[in-house]
Amino acid sequence: MQFPESWLREYCNPDLTTAQLAELLTMSGMEVEELRPVAPPFHGIVVGEILTAEQHPDADRLRVCTVNAGEHSKDGPLQIVCGAPNARVGIKIPLATVGAELPPGEDGKPFKIGKGKLRGVESFGMLCSARELKLAEDHGGLLELPADAPVGQDIRQYLNLDDTLFTLKLTPNLGHCLSVHGVAREVAALTGAPLKALPAVPVMPTLDATLPVRVEASDLCGRFSGRIVRGIDTRARTPAWMVDRLARCGQRSVSALVDISNYVMFETGQPTHIFDLDKxxxxxxxxxxxxxxxxxxxxxxxxTVDEQVGVIADEREVESLAGIMGGDATSVGDETRNVYVEAAFWWPDAVAGRSRRYNFSTDAGHRYERGVDPACTVERIERITALILEICGGEQTACGPVDDQVVHLPARQPVALRVERAAKVIGMPVTQAQCATVLGRLGLPFDEAPGLLTVTPPSWRFDLAIEEDLIEEVIRVIGFDQLPLTAPVAPVTARVRPEAQRGGYALRRAVAALDYQETINFSFVEERWESELAGNTAPIRLLNPIAAPLSVMRSSLLGSLVQVLRHNLTRRAPRVRVFELGRVFRREASVQTSEQTVAGIDQPLRLAGLAWGAAEAQQWGIKERAVDFYDVKADVEALLAPRIARFVAAEHPAMHPGRCARVELDGVAIGHIGELHPRWRQAYELPSAPVLFELDVAALTSRPVPVHFPVPRQQAVTRDLALIVSESTTHDAILEALMSAQTGGIVRSARLFDVYRPTTPVAGMAEGERSLAIRVELLDEAEALTDARSDEIVQILIAAAQSATGARLRGA
Known part of the structure; x- marks a missing residue:
């Protein structure tokens, strides 16, 4: 919020410098983001009046003017040569006399005015435009001043240029400070300086006419006030003082009626709207x-509106977007003669986020979202009416009575403040008298009991709901600089992570060590990604998306990684390996609300990765090849080590149906790995399919604690088995059969080291069969294994494999 310091001091003028006032506001929670002078430094510029303006004898675009500079010209009017197109007799303009200094230029040095000669004619000064004084960007001609401007007065004094613009960065709970008077009320509470009340002079109605208004939605509008004003002149010029104040609030002048409405909003914080009554x-x-x-x-x-947006409609059509912006059909213009002035209380929940649906925001919506005082709509109507009569009124102007409909106002629940609790939270002793003084200065009505103050929040304070809100008010008025510098008394003890668990950062480093780069993406994604890549047809929708495409919460990280790949490919990246560790969001009825959860929504952490391009960075020692399923499978196994996962053929909406596996750990599925489905490779315009994986972080952070085993006293024995199996028999099934055979724990390991598929018919092998060569390690801790016993165990293994999978020994 931006406003001039002079306007603030009209309502509350504490004995503080500009810098001290800015520091006070910042330390009380209203951060002063910027302090900026209204005008740059210059001097010697006064109000002048052009007495004559004649054509230059030797230049078509120059005029020779005589200018009255008042007491600054002892020898009479000054002769000044000027090239401005609007230099004419009778206007008053800024005059830079000889010796004056204009604002610094690009080189940072001021421009000093001296006597000059233009095309043979002497000039004793300079007539200035707003751009030359750096008051505006307009360079169309001289800055014309009002006709009543006193000739000879310093322009800085006349235009009040020794002023400062305050820009406040207000948090959402400070909606009551979104006006000059609201900030002044806070300054009065902080300093004890008197607060001047807002102008409140009721305008007596001279008509009986009212406009029929019906409020059908009490959960949208709690109060609606309005009045008819007839016979106004909308072409009337907005007073310079109002234009100046609006400009210093960052609002350009539009027309008299619009300017009046904006002025009252900046002054009081109450947005209003003016309808063309005849429309x-x-x-x-x-x-x-x-x-x-x-x-x-x-x-x-x-x-196009819907049932979630409030409107004001007449008998034919919608005329206004409630609490946000008016409609074009009933807008005021130069031909408007009769108007309807409206001020209302719109419920914050009914306005919040609605303008962002349509990709714009307004000052009115910004205020209504945070809460506008519902008790003063009639007073604001009176204030606007008085300004309309003053600026746009005439002999035919008349106004009707204020029609005020109170439908449903907020019920302000009392909030208790325990003095002992306040002292504990603040961290220094505070007395009940101090708390009562603070509440009184803030204008908060309260009832007092020993050690307890019960506050009923006033109508303009929507941010006071719990005890901590009142404690905050107490300390910010007392002053945060009054807090003592005391060391914490609570012991600081480090939380030791269990040895069997690694943290998220350790997991990130482990993935980065496998040559992946981390990405961080939005948790809200395109609905298309959820439908196509996650198979989620009912995603969790956002009520107020920051952008139209990002409308749902993600239930998978894969869509974000595919988008990262596309982003890199458009920048000609030759090789992409990225990962993300983040939360996903899915519906789960069993989840209950807690400090970290929301009812009905599960938010697990997931780790996803994507690899595309060459398997290794280009080098001379390795032949270049594209990354494949088994490269990424090895990365997943490395992340899970020393735990061993099973990869079971499966299907996933995002992955190739024949190149996808479900990752299982101890019989529990923890994720998927696979190549991107050809359909989506084509749909997302990728030159080739990347390999992706997505795993539960809980499974990755759990790691078994290393256990010490003594060096075996006996020597291990190895045996190689060549087993013939059908092509449909999986490697995992064979190894599981061997490891689970009844050998008394003598089989320590089994590892596949060769696969043989005959290209021509071979005796003993049928079509569709293959030979798996498996090396088995045998070890008995108690005694050395003899050849006879080893052979006996091998027979047990062959029998187990045959029983489980139909395998037979090759050559038997």
């Missing part, structure tokens, strides 16, 4: 929108 058909209805209703807004956009 309203029948009366107005305040209701929720209906699906498909169109509305052309004042900004020129045409939108």
């Amino acid at each position: 309203i058909h029948g009366g107005l209805t305040v209701r929720w929108g209906r699906a498909g209703e169109p509305l052309k807004l004042l900004n020129g956009n045409t939108i």
Whole structure:
């Protein structure tokens, strides 16, 4: 929020310098983001009046003017040569006399005015534009001043240029400070300086006319006030003082009526709207929108509303977007003569996020989202009416009574403040008298009991709901600089992570060590990704997406990684290996609300990776080849080591149906690995398919604690088995049969080292069979294994394999 210091000091003028005032606001929670002078330094520039303006004898675009500079010209009017197109007799303009200094230029040095000669004619000064004084960017001509500007007065004094613009960075709970008077009220509470009340002079109605208004949605609008004003002149010029104040608040002047509405909003924090009364058909209805209703807004956009958006409609069509922006159909213009002035209380929940649906924001919506005082709508109508009569009124101007409909106002629940609790939270002693003084200065009504203050929040404070809110008010008024510098008394003890668990950062480092680079992506994604890559047809939708495509919460990390790959490929990356560790969001009815969970939504941590391009970075020692399923499978096995996972053929919406596996650990599925489905490779315009994996982080962070085994006293025996099996028999099935055979734990390991598939018919092998060569390690801790016993165990293994998979010994 931006405003001039001079306007603030009209309502509360504490005995503080500008810097001290800025420091006070910042330390009280209203951060002053920027302090900026209204005008750069210059001097010697006064109000001048052009008495004559004649054509230069030797230049078509120059005029020779005589200018009255008042007491600054002892020898009479000054002769000044000027090239501005609007230099004419009778206007008053900024005059830089000889010796004056204009604002510094690009070189940082001020421009000093001296006597000059232009095309043979002497010039004793310079007539200035707003751009030359760096008051505005307009360079169309001289800065014309009002006709009543006193000739000879210093321009800085006349235009109040020795002023400072405050820019506040307000948090959402400070909606009551989104006005000059609201900030002044806070300054008065912080300093004890008197607060000047807002102008409140009721305008007596001279008409009986009212506009029929019906409020159908009490959960949208709690109060609706309005009045008819007839016979106004909308072409009236906005007073310079109002234009100046609006400009210093960052608002350009539009027209008298619009400027008045904006001025009252900046002054009081109450947004208002002015309808062209003659364009309203029948009366107005305040209701929720209906699906498909169109509305052309004042900004020129045409939108379609639905049941989640509040509107103001007449008998024919929607006329306004409730609490956000008016409609073009009833906008005021130069031909407007009769208006309807409206001020309302819109419930914050009914306005929040609605404008972002249509990709714009407004000052009115910004305030209503945070809460606007519902108790003062009538006073704001009176204030606007008085300004309309003052600026746009005439002999035919008349106004009707204020029609005020109170439908449903917020119920302010009392909040208790325990003095002992406040002292404990603040960290220094505070007395009940101090707390009572703070609450009184803030204008918060309260009841007092020993050690307890019960506050009923006033209508303008939407941020006071719990005891901690009141404790915050106490310390920020007392001053954070009053807090003592005390060391913490609580012991600081490190939380030791169990040895069987590694943290998220250790897991990230482990993935990075495998040549992957970390990416961090939004948790909200395109709905297309969820449908195509996660098979999620009912994702969790966002009520207020930051962008239209990012409308749902992700239940998988794969879509984000595919998008990262596409982003890199458009920049000609030859090799991409990326990963992300983050939360996904899926519906789960069993989840209950807690400090870390939301009812009905499971939020597990997942680790996903993607590899595309060459398996290894280009080098002379290895022949270049594309990364494949088994390269990424080896990376997954390395992450899980020393635990051994099983990879079971499976299907996944994002992956190739024949090149996808489910990763199982101790019989529990922990994720998937596979090549991107050809359909999606083509849909996402990828030159070749990447290999992806996605795993539960809980399984990756759990690691068995290493256990010491003594060096065996006996020597191990190895035997090689060549088993013939059908092509449908998996490697895992064979190894599981061998390891689970009844050998008394003598089989220590079994490892495949060769696969033979005959290209021509071979005796003893049928078509569709293959030979697996497996090396088995045998070890008995108690006694050495003899050849006879080893052969006996081998026969047990062959029998177990035959029983489980139908395998037979080759050559038998």
